[in-house]
Amino acid sequence: MSRWEPNARGRLEQAALELYTERGYEQTTVAEIAKRAGLTERTFFRHFPDKREVLFAGAGSLQDLFVHTVTEAPDVAAPIDAVTVALEVVAAQFQDRFDHVSRRQAVIVANAELRERELIKLASLSAALADTLRRRGVGEPTARLTAEAAVAVFKIAFERWIEGGGERDLTHLIRELLAELKAVTAGA
Amino acid sequence: MSRWEPNARGRLEQAALELYTERGYEQTTVAEIAKRAGLTERTFFRHFPDKREVLFAGAGSLQDLFVHTVTEAPDVAAPIDAVTVALEVVAAQFQDRFDHVSRRQAVIVANAELRERELIKLASLSAALADTLRRRGVGEPTARLTAEAAVAVFKIAFERWIEGGGERDLTHLIRELLAELKAVTAGA
């Protein structure tokens, strides 16, 4: 457990999001984040490997949820179906938190470094998904392609959900995009 | 035109690739790259915005070729067909330069920062592709999805081409993956 004021990590995350929102990512120094959280710069870097990562603390558990859901999907399902279920489960996690999620996303899209970090998180997710499918006996390149397709659909659905102010149902957007993807590739 | 020794930019690119290969990206300082190219650190940053970008000088022209090919594709073609043609044209550009391309790719996959940069280049390519399709009258979300699918196929085909030591034909790999993607999504 921690001593002094509890939850140093969480305070750093909140301070960072606030400052990135108020004056922008580039205009914020790590020392300022630490100060607002009542800590020092050195302590920031003990909790997060760099200035970007503080915005992506939740990525790990999101990926775990994704992988877990695919692992637990019924064996009979086609790869794309197993993955679709996972997409919808994960979507449900977002649906309730539009405010926080969209604030964070606004910070990310405004800065190239943060967009890069987001992309590698999605790539990591895709790789983990492909691994999980392989563990379910799905061959190559099917596993890899299915994972990439799923992540692409999720990415676009998420963008549209944010653009729409959270009005449209994320799960619904995902289903639409999957159907549309099917139509797109059918032409090849 | 330039004076002093010509082609400062090219010398910096070559020095960087050499040093990144010899001792790794992180263990190389910009000052060392500049010194090997017979220049100073400051001049490096006049040619490239950061230490990563020196490896991605060709990304712009690659994207231009991609966009141009899609723009010139016959009007009758379905979106995915127009994009497929472009994939194959671009693939041809790689086929002859396996040595250089694979050396560069080895450096990139060995470092997270460089993988991030590569991913944002691919994202930019996808966005440009989607834009081009929209200009051809393709609607949303078809344009976006087609572009994402094309880039995903290209990415996986490229990886497999590198893994296979350049033995397998890149164009052939692309065709296989497009067929497989069709099969994958058909299950949904």
Next chain:
DNA sequence: TCGAACGATGTCAGTGACTGTCATCGAAGA
């Protein structure tokens, strides 16, 4: 042919992200 104009480079000082090292503090157990 000379000199002004200009673009590419060098020099230097500075900021800020990130790291290694060591001291210190506060909690928990012997």
Next chain:
DNA sequence: TCTTCGATGACAGTCACTGACATCGTTCGA
């Protein structure tokens, strides 16, 4: 109470990157 240990602070250092100004070749007009 003493000891141990994990979290934090303090501090010096490296390196990516930037702004400001000087300098050097080239080029082009007088």
